[in-house]
Amino acid sequence: MEKFNFEIISVGKPLWENGYVYALDACKILKEAGLPFHYFIIGDSHDIELQYQINDLELTDQVTLMGQKSLEYINDKIQYANLYLQTSVKNGINKFVLTAIGLETIVLTTDCGGVDEIILHGxxxxxxxxxxxxxxxxxxxxxxxxxxxxxxxxxHEALKTLKSQNKQSR
Known part of the structure; x- marks a missing residue:
């Protein structure tokens, strides 16, 4: 797999609830700041609105929309990413946030739907x-x-918290 200086990944369909428009706006800010990064969105490579936004923001070299992938591929991509990004505006923790924590990938998420039960800022x-x-x-x-x-x-703390939460829910 090609590795970028700072690799960011999100997984989910391009629904408004997933807040990808805000993630892409953030990518424009990152590009302007000179951060070498690449952002992968796995879920639907044919979303016309996201494609237009990527083009309008001149992010075609920094952002890749990917279609549906196998769980094995997704897990591999998450494990080797520098950051898992969830920009949801409506939904809480999705299974890929938990997967990222389990694979020891740092998570940045929006304050939505009880994420503070597992993600303690900083x-x-x-x-x-x-x-x-x-x-x-x-x-x-x-x-x-x-x-x-x-x-x-x-x-390490995220993984420890996840394991603790799993034990408590049994």
């Missing part, structure tokens, strides 16, 4: 308000600039 991941591209971009830059030691601590 400790087990990162939370931003919904519909806020500027804070999404700012958080991505902050995450990218964290030391490897701090990133490792966040991944």
């Amino acid at each position: 400790k087990t991941g990162f939370i931003v308000p919904i519909r806020n591209a500027k804070l999404i971009a700012k958080s991505i830059i902050e995450i990218q600039n964290l030391s490897e030691e701090i990133k490792s601590e966040i991944r």
Whole structure:
């Protein structure tokens, strides 16, 4: 798999609830800030509205829309990404946030639907308000600039919290 300097991934259909318009607006801010990154959205490579937004924001070199993929492919992509991004405006934690934590990938999510039960800002991941591209971009830059030691601590704490939550739900 081709590796970029900072690889971001989201998984989900291009529905308005998933807030991809805000993720793409954040990508424009990242590009303007000079952050070398690539953002993959796995779910539907033929969404015309997202394709137009990517073109309008001049992000064709930084953003890839991917169609449906196997769970094995998705897990592999998440595991090797630097960041799992969930920009939902309506839905809570999706299974891929939990997958990312289980695969020890840092998660940045919007404050939506109980995510604060597992994501503690700065400790087990990162939370931003919904519909806020500027804070999404700012958080991505902050995450990218964290030391490897701090990133490792966040991944470890997130995994520990996930395992604890799983034990409690049994």
